[in-house]
Amino acid sequence: MDVCWRLQERGFTLGFSAAAMVWHHRRNSVRTYWKQQMGYGRAEAMLERKWPKKYNGSGHARWAGRIYGNGLTHALRWRRARVYHGVWGVAPYQSLYEPAPGLLGSLPQMPEWYLMIAIVLVLSAVSLVWSPLKLLLPLLVGVVLPPLAQASLSAARASFNDAPPRRAARVKRRLLTAALHLLQPLARLRGRLQYGLTPWRRGSPGLAAPWPRTLAIWSEHWQDPDQRLQRIEADLKAAGAAVRLGGDYDRWDLEVSGGPFGSARLLMGVEDHGGGTQFLRFRRWPRGSRGGVALTALFAALAGGAAAAGAWAAGTILAVVTLALALCVVLECSAAAALIARTVRQLRTGGA
Known part of the structure; x- marks a missing residue:
């Protein structure tokens, strides 16, 4: 992938060749297979450090290709997968006709x-000291199956x-397969974790205050908002940030993701003055994701319920999980806010 991305960055176009062959060394034992797959995880972490723009907030490459074959892990789906060949097998761009696996099938x-x-x-093991958590046993079966x-x-x-x-x-x-x-x-997973490619990693070089802040800039050079x-x-993406644009009815312009639990949003206001000058106001504020806030609230409620029932061991464990989730939300919001703050400051120092 590194070679392909480097070629594309230099302006080359990648194409498909039916005659191309790739020789792959298959491992002949479970131990060597384990080491090989760990190496793949480490390679993914190294690629993410070199090409942060190619990866999403969860640490997975943005790729829309298709791989066909009998030796692959089959995604769970309701319908049987089909390859669109067209009349006499001349139809191009098969991925346009073959839908991608759904989220539930890919997770x-x-x-x-x-x-x-x-x-x-x-959490299911904690049910040994607090019986209401036995309700999580069906969920355990659901994630293992x-x-x-x-x-x-x-x-x-x-x-x-x-x-x-x-x-x-x-x-x-x-069975071995x-x-x-x-x-x-x-x-x-072990290879990715060893080299720091985790869902809770921070792409920001630092942290900023996780509360709303406003920055004003006076510009002597007029420019369209x-x-x-x-x-x-562009500057945020160059720094490796995952950026989302606000829609027609949104009261924000840009959103920077700090991870699966938190992000930060930016709103810009412009006042035009005489002589081609402008007064710029930037306001940023943190935003915890719905999933992160919901999980934190859920575990806080469970910790409170366990404490009220006198199950102090279970309450302590759940309280620690609650604090860890809340810390993740705060850190990811702070990391996203730091990226926005640094980018806006560059406008001031670079002569906005």
Whole structure:
């Protein structure tokens, strides 16, 4: 991927060649396969550091291609996947006709899904000291079943060139294939975590106050407000930020994501004065994501309920989780606010 992105950055165009071949070294043991997949996770972290604009806030590359084959992990979907060939197989751009896997079908394939399993497992274990948390047991089953189903489906559809004649040997090979499908995201997760590619990582070089702030700039050079916002957007993206533009009815212009739990928004106001001068006002404020705020409120309520019931051990554990979630929201909002503050200050020092 690094070579492809470097070529595209230099103006080259990548194309498809049906005759192209790639030789891939298959590992011959579970141990070497584990090391290989950990290496892939480390490589993803290294690529994210070099190409932050190519990755989203969760640490996954923005890619819209398609891979076809029988040896892949099959996403869970309601309908069977089809490849659009066209009449006599001449139809181009198959991805336009083959819909991408849905969010629910793709989530269990992400390495971070195993973090979700670990969190739900720990909370379910807390039910041993506070019985109301046993209500999480169905949720635990719900987060464990999708990876198992995907691994089983992928192993069942895998093809082997030298299938053994004995049924027991074939079943053993299928079980091993399913186990490798389960190990692959876990190994990638370990490699990603070791090199800092986490959903809670901060792309900002620092932190800023997580409360509303206003900055005023006097400019001797007139410029259209749209062009100023486009410049700010370009500078933010160059710094590796994930930027979203405000819509027609939004009371903000730009939103910078600090991660899955928090972001910061920016609103610009312009006053035109005589002689081509302008007075600019920028207001930024933090915004916790709905999911982050909802999770924090949920665990706070659970901690309060456990404390009210006298289950102090469970209440303490849930309170620690609540504080950790609240800290994530604050840090991500602060990181996004720092990116906005630095970019706006560059307008002042660079001669807005």
